[in-house]
Amino acid sequence: MDEATPPTPKMKRVYCNRCKLETNHVERGTHRRADSGEHGFWDETVYTLWTCAGCDDGTMETAWTMAGMEDGEKQIYDFSYAPTRAEEDLSQKVFRQLPKQLKLNYGEAVSAYNHRLHVLSAAGLRALIEGICQDKKIKGKNLEQRIDCLETILPKNIVQNLHGFRFMGNEALHDLGAPDSKDLRLAIEVSEDLLNFLYELDYKASRLPKKAKPQPQEASNTGSQPRAGAE
Numbered sequence: 710m711d712e713a714t715p716p717t718p719k720m721k722r723v724y725c726n727r728c729k730l731e732t733n734h735v736e737r738g739t740h741r742r743a744d745s746g747e748h749g750f751w752d753e754t755v756y757t758l759w760t761c762a763g764c765d766d767g768t769m770e771t772a773w774t775m776a777g778m779e780d781g782e783k784q785i786y787d788f789s790y791a792p793t794r795a796e797e798d799l800s801q802k803v804f805r806q807l808p809k810q811l812k813l814n815y816g817e818a819v820s821a822y823n824h825r826l827h828v829l830s831a832a833g834l835r836a837l838i839e840g841i842c843q844d845k846k847i848k849g850k851n852l853e854q855r856i857d858c859l860e861t862i863l864p865k866n867i868v869q870n871l872h873g874f875r876f877m878g879n880e881a882l883h884d885l886g887a888p889d890s891k892d893l894r895l896a897i898e899v900s901e902d903l904l905n906f907l908y909e910l911d912y913k914a915s916r917l918p919k920k921a922k923p924q925p926q927e928a929s930n931t932g933s934q935p936r937a938g939a940e
């Protein structure tokens with residue numbers, strides 16, 4: 710062999726934000742930083758740049774450990790990735806007919822969810838439901854009552870689902886505990902159904918290809934002239 714065989718690259722399975730699935734990643738370089746202090750304390754951070762073997766997208770991994778973080782003989786590392794892995798992220802649906810303010814509330818609720826800001830996401834969802842009630846002129850003393858009154862324009866099961874989210878019933882925003890991630894995800898999906906039902910269905914129906922209208926019988930025997938420019 711006249712050429713040195715390149716070292717086999719280190720590989721690792723990591724979720725790829727671009728491929729949207731877990732793929733093989735190739736190690737491109739590492740940097741290690743270690744600190745030590747008094748009484749035998751030390752900690753270590755290892756930065757590794759990985760690239761996806763499929764799409765070539767890069768990801769920085771930070772692996773951190775310290776004295777005492779071990780399992781028998783093995784050191785335990787805490788891993789994080791930049792950009793954040795989007796495995797659990799929700800993608801924002803496109804609503805073309807939504808009033809501007811509601812679009813903003815919906816977008817911020819999803820974005821806060823994706824940034825793991827659950828209280829803010831729940832607050833955004835409440836603002837969205839409040840905004841819908843206002844837009845649809847739904848009256849009621851509090852949010853719970855207004856959700857009840859949504860039954861006049863929404864299928865009953867969607868309204869019942871909305872009541873199922875405890876953070877919707879909590880009057881004061883400062884009483885909002887962080888809702889469970891699964892609950893919040895479901896609440897966002899229910900809100901999407903609601904937006905779809907209230908704002909998009911007509912729009913989508915209007916975009917269906919128009920069926921050819923039956924030609925009026927008299928058109929063929931009145932001898933009417935085609936309009937100028939008609940095809």
Ligand SMILES: [Zn+2]
Pocket residue numbers: 725726727728729732761762763764765766
């Ligand atoms: Zn990829």
